[in-house]
Amino acid sequence: MTTKTLSQLGLTAARDVAITGVALDSRVVEAGFLFAAFAGAHVHGANFIQYALRQGAAAILTDPMGAEIAKEELAASEAVLIIADEPRQTFARATSLWFGAQPETMVAVTGTNGKTSVATFVRMIWEEMGKPAVNLGTTGVEGHWTAPLAHTTPDPITLHAALAEATQNGVTYAAMEASSHGLDQHRLDGCHIKVAGFTNFTQDHLDYHETFEAYFAAKMGLFERVLVEDGTAVINIDDAMGPRVKQLCVARDLKVITVGKAEDADLRILDHRLDATGQTLRIAWQGKARTLRLNVMGQFQAENALVAAGMVIAAAGAADEVFDSLAHLKTVRGRMELAATRQNGAAVFVDYAHTPDAVRSAIASLRGHIIGKLVAVIGAGGDRDSTKRPLMGAAAAATADVVIVTDDNPRSEDPAAIRAAVMEGCPDAINVADRAEAILRAVDMLEEGDALLIAGKGHETGQIIGADVLPFDDVEQASISVAALDGMM
Numbered sequence: 001m002t003t004k005t006l007s008q009l010g011l012t013a014a015r016d017v018a019i020t021g022v023a024l025d026s027r028v029v030e031a032g033f034l035f036a037a038f039a040g041a042h043v044h045g046a047n048f049i050q051y052a053l054r055q056g057a058a059a060i061l062t063d064p065m066g067a068e069i070a071k072e073e074l075a076a077s078e079a080v081l082i083i084a085d086e087p088r089q090t091f092a093r094a095t096s097l098w099f100g101a102q103p104e105t106m107v108a109v110t111g112t113n114g115k116t117s118v119a120t121f122v123r124m125i126w127e128e129m130g131k132p133a134v135n136l137g138t139t140g141v142e143g144h145w146t147a148p149l150a151h152t153t154p155d156p157i158t159l160h161a162a163l164a165e166a167t168q169n170g171v172t173y174a175a176m177e178a179s180s181h182g183l184d185q186h187r188l189d190g191c192h193i194k195v196a197g198f199t200n201f202t203q204d205h206l207d208y209h210e211t212f213e214a215y216f217a218a219k220m221g222l223f224e225r226v227l228v229e230d231g232t233a234v235i236n237i238d239d240a241m242g243p244r245v246k247q248l249c250v251a252r253d254l255k256v257i258t259v260g261k262a263e264d265a266d267l268r269i270l271d272h273r274l275d276a277t278g279q280t281l282r283i284a285w286q287g288k289a290r291t292l293r294l295n296v297m298g299q300f301q302a303e304n305a306l307v308a309a310g311m312v313i314a315a316a317g318a319a320d321e322v323f324d325s326l327a328h329l330k331t332v333r334g335r336m337e338l339a340a341t342r343q344n345g346a347a348v349f350v351d352y353a354h355t356p357d358a359v360r361s362a363i364a365s366l367r368g369h370i371i372g373k374l375v376a377v378i379g380a381g382g383d384r385d386s387t388k389r390p391l392m393g394a395a396a397a398a399t400a401d402v403v404i405v406t407d408d409n410p411r412s413e414d415p416a417a418i419r420a421a422v423m424e425g426c427p428d429a430i431n432v433a434d435r436a437e438a439i440l441r442a443v444d445m446l447e448e449g450d451a452l453l454i455a456g457k458g459h460e461t462g463q464i465i466g467a468d469v470l471p472f473d474d475v476e477q478a479s480i481s482v483a484a485l486d487g488m489m
């Protein structure tokens, strides 16, 4: 059995005991474990210290409030108590030492939209350059080693277990998504992040963070805290918050690479053309202009691809090789993915737009690729930021010719009420509860030259209704609808 002493995990305690494992849920504690009890969204984990002790925990890590909550049980126990002001950070660092290995080159990206795309593009560029690489986030661990994940930025135990296993399987390069929840809860504070990327900052997750400032502050933890001291920040400077991110990085004396159309951008987009199968870019890097081909749809993917290129260059990639590899980028699963084509040539795309800005940018950028009318199917998730719903509706109404509002993971909420909230922003939209029917009706509207964007679920393969997850896949539904209408079934 593996054991490590508290001091080997960077923890200082009254007694340097050996522990046999780490846990942040009392229900999985075994004899000799370190149990970490945090203040949670629902309850303080210290309420479960009594159970952890009963299961044989050898050490407890908590904050001053947790120590107070469990003072009687702790006083009656032999277990070592470690009190930290920021126990989640202490735990993330200890957990990284417990698992012991992480890929030598790790980069992370944050932003409201584009994290999965950038992390995936970074991995694809590394692969083109012959490196054993993974991306890690919403779509799981992908690349040289694969594993499913339940969260965009998993808790430290899940994260470091995956990083250690990836490393044992030869992975030396990893690109991670840093979600605002993950940053706020210090989930990736044990990672050695050499390069940090910023895509953009718009509305999402106000249910959790409550204010824009708190949401922004959480994201900035990547640059202010997690990124190593001699690290590099790669910043989309065209975003309204880009200059603020840069200022913060300059104040910490970090190296900075700015990306965008702005005249003073280090990696500058000079010109940009969309076409039926992708886009062509004219860029400039260190005074040298060059033309790039991207075989992916969506103008925003050009921004994401360049942030990814900047991140690989910052992580010691040769610029020419990096730019050459961009022509080989493939569609990120569920992001502007061509799902089906009607016999008349009309195209159906599946995209993961689930914020007002993403809905706007996904539909608007499709406009540049097609000549006919644009139909959009949208919906908003239950148990998530409810204030974004009418804004998503309004974004769709402003950019699409026809909007259909349907269900997208209602979870514990009343689906009709969610659709009604979305419809406040697009009163002329068609309201169709059943997602399969919404897709069928949208596909039926498509004439030659038209396109459909099915937004919100991207790569997802389930519809969450109450506590049930029913199988549902937008790409599959698009094909089924096209086949049914074009008589190929």
Ligand SMILES: CC(=O)N[C@H]1[C@@H](OP(=O)(O)OP(=O)(O)OC[C@H]2O[C@@H](n3ccc(=O)[nH]c3=O)[C@H](O)[C@@H]2O)O[C@H](CO)[C@@H](O)[C@@H]1O[C@H](C)C(=O)N[C@@H](C)C(=O)N[C@H](CCC(=O)O)C(=O)O
Pocket (backbone or CB within 6 Å): 024, 025, 026, 027, 037, 038, 039, 040, 041, 042, 043, 044, 045, 046, 048, 150, 151, 152, 153, 154, 155, 179, 180, 181, 182, 208
């Ligand atoms: C709001 C949120 O992020 N919650 C996460 C958080 O839970 P919490 O600390 O608030 O949990 P709590 O229920 O109050 O319990 C407090 C503590 O008591 C412990 N406990 C609880 C019960 C028990 O019997 N024993 C016990 O020890 C819990 O393990 C926890 O440590 O810590 C838990 C353990 O790490 C996470 O599983 C949980 O994620 C929940 C499931 C979640 O859905 N999170 C989503 C919102 C999320 O993180 N999403 C982001 C963003 C995605 C995006 O960008 O769109 C992501 O990175 O995926």
Ligand SMILES: Nc1ncnc2c1ncn2[C@@H]1O[C@H](COP(=O)(O)OP(=O)(O)OP(=O)(O)O)[C@@H](O)[C@H]1O
Pocket (backbone or CB within 6 Å): 111, 112, 113, 114, 115, 116, 117, 118, 138, 152, 177, 199, 200, 300, 301, 303, 304, 334, 335, 336, 351, 352, 353, 354, 357, 358, 359, 361, 362, 458
């Ligand atoms: N740079 C961008 N600007 C605006 N919208 C974008 C950008 N990148 C992606 N999007 C939109 O956001 C959607 C989600 O993209 P992606 O999955 O890459 O983002 P994410 O930040 O990982 O999302 P999540 O928060 O769910 O992890 C895309 O399908 C697209 O509609």
Ligand SMILES: N[C@H](CCC[C@H](N)C(=O)O)C(=O)O
Pocket (backbone or CB within 6 Å): 152, 354, 380, 381, 382, 384, 408, 409, 456, 457, 460
């Ligand atoms: N990571 C995002 C994904 C949203 C996807 C959408 N399909 C939904 O369920 O709202 C979230 O959990 O808020």
Ligand SMILES: [Mg+2]
Pocket (backbone or CB within 6 Å): 115, 116, 117, 137, 138, 139, 152, 177
């Ligand atoms: Mg993601």
